[in-house]
Amino acid sequence: MSLPNPASFVCPLPLRDYPHIVMGHGGGGQLSAELIEHLFLPAFGNTQLNRLGDSAVLASPPGRLAFSTDSFVVRPLFFPGGSIGELAVNGTVNDLAMSGARPLWLSAAFVLEEGLLLATLGAIVERMAAAARAAGVAIVTGDTKVVERGHGDGCYINTSGIGVVPDGAEIDSALARPGDVVLVSGYLGDHGMAIMSVREGLAFESATGSAPIESDCAALHTLVAAMLAAAPGGVHVLRDPTRGGAAATLNEIAASTALGIALNDDAIPVRPTVRAACEMLGLDPLYVANEGKLLAIVAPEAEQAVLGAMRVHPLGRDARRMGTVQAAPQGMVTVRTGLGATRIVPVPLGEQLPRIC
Amino acid sequence: MSLPNPASFVCPLPLRDYPHIVMGHGGGGQLSAELIEHLFLPAFGNTQLNRLGDSAVLASPPGRLAFSTDSFVVRPLFFPGGSIGELAVNGTVNDLAMSGARPLWLSAAFVLEEGLLLATLGAIVERMAAAARAAGVAIVTGDTKVVERGHGDGCYINTSGIGVVPDGAEIDSALARPGDVVLVSGYLGDHGMAIMSVREGLAFESATGSAPIESDCAALHTLVAAMLAAAPGGVHVLRDPTRGGAAATLNEIAASTALGIALNDDAIPVRPTVRAACEMLGLDPLYVANEGKLLAIVAPEAEQAVLGAMRVHPLGRDARRMGTVQAAPQGMVTVRTGLGATRIVPVPLGEQLPRIC
Numbered sequence: 206m207s208l209p210n211p212a213s214f215v216c217p218l219p220l221r222d223y224p225h226i227v228m229g230h231g232g233g234g235q236l237s238a239e240l241i242e243h244l245f246l247p248a249f250g251n252t253q254l255n256r257l258g259d260s261a262v263l264a265s266p267p268g269r270l271a272f273s274t275d276s277f278v279v280r281p282l283f284f285p286g287g288s289i290g291e292l293a294v295n296g297t298v299n300d301l302a303m304s305g306a307r308p309l310w311l312s313a314a315f316v317l318e319e320g321l322l323l324a325t326l327g328a329i330v331e332r333m334a335a336a337a338r339a340a341g342v343a344i345v346t347g348d349t350k351v352v353e354r355g356h357g358d359g360c361y362i363n364t365s366g367i368g369v370v371p372d373g374a375e376i377d378s379a380l381a382r383p384g385d386v387v388l389v390s391g392y393l394g395d396h397g398m399a400i401m402s403v404r405e406g407l408a409f410e411s412a413t414g415s416a417p418i419e420s421d422c423a424a425l426h427t428l429v430a431a432m433l434a435a436a437p438g439g440v441h442v443l444r445d446p447t448r449g450g451a452a453a454t455l456n457e458i459a460a461s462t463a464l465g466i467a468l469n470d471d472a473i474p475v476r477p478t479v480r481a482a483c484e485m486l487g488l489d490p491l492y493v494a495n496e497g498k499l500l501a502i503v504a505p506e507a508e509q510a511v512l513g514a515m516r517v518h519p520l521g522r523d524a525r526r527m528g529t530v531q532a533a534p535q536g537m538v539t540v541r542t543g544l545g546a547t548r549i550v551p552v553p554l555g556e557q558l559p560r561i562c
Numbered sequence: 563m564s565l566p567n568p569a570s571f572v573c574p575l576p577l578r579d580y581p582h583i584v585m586g587h588g589g590g591g592q593l594s595a596e597l598i599e600h601l602f603l604p605a606f607g608n609t610q611l612n613r614l615g616d617s618a619v620l621a622s623p624p625g626r627l628a629f630s631t632d633s634f635v636v637r638p639l640f641f642p643g644g645s646i647g648e649l650a651v652n653g654t655v656n657d658l659a660m661s662g663a664r665p666l667w668l669s670a671a672f673v674l675e676e677g678l679l680l681a682t683l684g685a686i687v688e689r690m691a692a693a694a695r696a697a698g699v700a701i702v703t704g705d706t707k708v709v710e711r712g713h714g715d716g717c718y719i720n721t722s723g724i725g726v727v728p729d730g731a732e733i734d735s736a737l738a739r740p741g742d743v744v745l746v747s748g749y750l751g752d753h754g755m756a757i758m759s760v761r762e763g764l765a766f767e768s769a770t771g772s773a774p775i776e777s778d779c780a781a782l783h784t785l786v787a788a789m790l791a792a793a794p795g796g797v798h799v800l801r802d803p804t805r806g807g808a809a810a811t812l813n814e815i816a817a818s819t820a821l822g823i824a825l826n827d828d829a830i831p832v833r834p835t836v837r838a839a840c841e842m843l844g845l846d847p848l849y850v851a852n853e854g855k856l857l858a859i860v861a862p863e864a865e866q867a868v869l870g871a872m873r874v875h876p877l878g879r880d881a882r883r884m885g886t887v888q889a890a891p892q893g894m895v896t897v898r899t900g901l902g903a904t905r906i907v908p909v910p911l912g913e914q915l916p917r918i919c
Contacts, residue, residue, distance in 0.1 A: 232911075233804065237806075257818070259657040259661065262627070262628050262663075270619070272667060276672075301617050303615070316673070348720075363633060447590065552592045553591035555587070555588075559589065
């Protein structure tokens with residue numbers, strides 16, 4: 206059995222120092238190793254990742270673990286206020302934070318499309334690294350696959366995360382009670398409309414005379430920690446209203462608890478630019494995705510303490526009460542309008558803006 | 563602000579009970595919920611997953627955690643001996659096992675292409691569930707995204723996993739020593755050649771008069787546990803030779819330890835059908851991917867105990883010594899042929915068979 210020249214093994218034949226991703230970058234050989242050594246390790250490097258084992262080995266923290274996963278397929282890869290990189294880090298950090306956890310470790314798995322510019326991947330990776338540093342989490346393990354041109358969309362990223370849930374933090378939809386208040390940490394709809402503004406080439410800013418709409422993409426775990434510290438046991442439910450917006454999230458809570466959620470239309474915070482853009486497109490901001498906002502269902506006696514803690518945090522400055530939890534109508538979300546009428550906020554069927562995250 | 567009919571939000575408009583994946587299945591609304599309720603929960607359901615929170619909350623096991631991630635983009639989705647479903651479960655189970663860990667929990671994140679038959683997804687999910695049951699791991703958290711037709715390839719799956727590393731298990735490339743032996747758990751190259759056989763429509767079986775080549779896809783953690791128990795401290799390094807095959811894996815170990823690995827050509831186990839298929843295509847089985855085999859670098863005094871434990875395990879029946887670790891030539895893998903000559907096994911540049919996992 207003779208050994209063919211390994212330089213001929215790769216299909217298609219890559220050029221070393223080629224400016225694009227080639228199939229061989231996903232092959233587990235020298236091209237994969239170069240991607241790791243020259244791109245991923247300089248950006249993400251830490252003791253765990255540097256070992257380059259099949260898995261990271263970590264000291265198990267005492268207590269309870271939170272474990273979450275999210276794939277990111279946002280289009281375009283870069284948008285006002287962020288990129289798929291920040292989104293991939295903050296999205297999983299936030300999923301962990303919504304169980305009250307302090308995020309510790311992330312994995313990062315890339316599915317790259319043949320032909321992606323290495324410079325583009327480099328920019329994404331730098332933004333992931335910066336977001337991870339800002340959030341205080343370490344990217345400890347990873348994976349890269351490459352698919353042929355026409356079988357991907359540049360770059361898809363999966364991040365999974367592990368966090369530790371502090372003793373005493375009990376966050377669960379099942380804890381919502383009639384009389385609880387529904388708090389929101391800030392303006393709704395920024396992320397979805399920022400994506401729409403670039404994807405559809407819409408110049409909302411010129412229509413409204415104000416600044417462009419930017420994604421709210423941010424890591425919420427320090428806000429959550431401040432809220433939990435302000436009112437131990439007072440925060441019952443935490444959710445980040447991403448795909449499907451606040452409408453989808455609140456409907457899920459209403460359905461799973463068989464309680465009603467009544468919102469006050471005047472108290473739903475939407476920036477004028479976002480409202481104008483939504484009206485132009487016939488969209489309801491309640492259904493538009495957010496990537497740096499949370500909804501909290503809080504015991505009424507804890508409301509002031511929690512709101513106070515939120516408002517001194519940079520990500521909760523505009524926090525407010527948006528509604529209340531009621532015994533009826535069971536499983537439904539309603540909005541009371543300024544005119545005194547009540548309308549139902551139905552479950553969205555799908556997503557009005559696909560590939561928003 | 564008026565509320566448009568939410569049934570009109572989805573783009574493209576889905577039909578309920580539609581037999582294909584539509585964009586709305588990734589939207590976080592009712593179609594996503596139906597996929598979860600009717601497909602994922604019946605297959606994977608467990609206390610953790612059933613909570614449907616943004617993250618799973620788990621009792622932290624004492625000791626050390628192993629954490630790993632892997633995306634699967636294999637083409638075709640089904641092949642002799644397995645599917646992307648078994649691969650996604652066993653691949654991450656094996657990555658955890660290679661640090662000596664007992665796998666506990668997996669995440670499962672799907673990137674689906676618009677137009678995928680729901681029946682196909684159902685079959686994949688059933689195979690994942692069966693593989694998870696067989697491996698004794700629970701799928702505790704998940705995510706689904708949908709990309710437009712032409713921006714995916716049916717189904718990509720990411721699994722991440724958490725395991726617990728037993729006290730005393732110290733598995734690390736850095737522990738390899740000159741004089742250690744290199745063990746292999748069975749025949750090499752089955753997975754890669756099984757994929758090739760369907761992808762290229764090659765009928766190796768007729769060429770050789772024997773059964774079709776099947777993938778070796780299997781979960782190796784119980785084999786690992788038996789090996790560690792048989793010789794505490796005797797197993798220094800464990801790796802599963804997937805992409806790039808044994809050649810890539812052994813070269814990585816040689817490079818990171820600055821030791822040499824000398825293989826004996828006569829002791830490299832390759833099935834006759836796989837050898838014939840490789841020769842037909844001009845491939846070297848050492849470079850072909852495996853999904854149910856491991857390489858172990860073991861202290862010489864532990865060799866007999868470890869081999870004995872492997873050979874009574876169904877996945878280690880054909881285990882053998884394939885070579886030794888030597889002080890020189892540093893960082894290189896060599897093969898001594900039956901004729902007494904020595905050839906170098908170079909690092910593969912990429913992958914001879916792309917999208918093998």
